[in-house]
Amino acid sequence: MPRAWPWVLALLAGLAGQARAQQVRVSGTISAFDSRQAIPGATVQVQRTRRGLAAGLGGEFEIDALNTDTLLFRAVGFKPRRLPLGGTGLSQLVIQVQLLRDSVRLSEVRVNGDRPDRAMINRALRNMKRPKPPVVSGAKRPPRPKPMFPVDSSAPKAPVPTLESPVSLLYEQFSRQGKERKKVRELEAADRAEKERQARAKYNKAFKDNRGYEP
Secondary structure (H helix, E strand, O other), X not given: OOOHHHHHXXXXXXXXXXXXXXXXXXXXXXXXXXXXXXXXXXXXXEOOOOEEEEOOOOOEEEEEEEOOOEEEEEOOOEXXXXXXXXXXXXXXXXXXXXXXXXXXXOOOOOOOOOOOOHHHHHHHHHHOOOOOOOOOOOOOOOOOOOOOOOOOOOOOOOXXXXXXXXXXXXXXXXXXXXXXXXXXXXXXXHHHHHHHHHHHHHHHOOOOOOOOOOO
């Protein structure tokens, strides 16, 4: 047998395989196996080309593929299903695909009803990192204002007002303590004047003619 015969046989087999693969239009609906309800948005994909589409609101779909392809049906919450076309000789194929629900098993969740005690809360608060205030470059803190008089826990002693000390005069005139002392002095002066008037009136009662001594 000549060496070219194996290549010829392989070429003929490939041509025969291509002749058997023909295009087929597959359409139908996708629904749930247990409820028979349509699954809108389910996807249909040709595994060979990875080309696919989404089903409509009623679960309907229509896709073109080769009769040797395998279709993959998938939907959220359902197990995927593969459907080989099996080399059908039909040009159109109408099917109804039913998907099984996928049961997802959750791990065991343990709920603890114990509340944290006060010590744990305080420890957590201490461990929290407090944000530092932003540092503005080039900004300087203003100097603290200096008081005019010495600051003490007790009230400042009022200086003796003299002409040589103008600060003492200002303090006596405008400060709160100075105003209070001025008011006290005025009351004392009024009290002394009243006492003097009463003394003169009492003295003048001993004289018949008290002209010139009237209060």
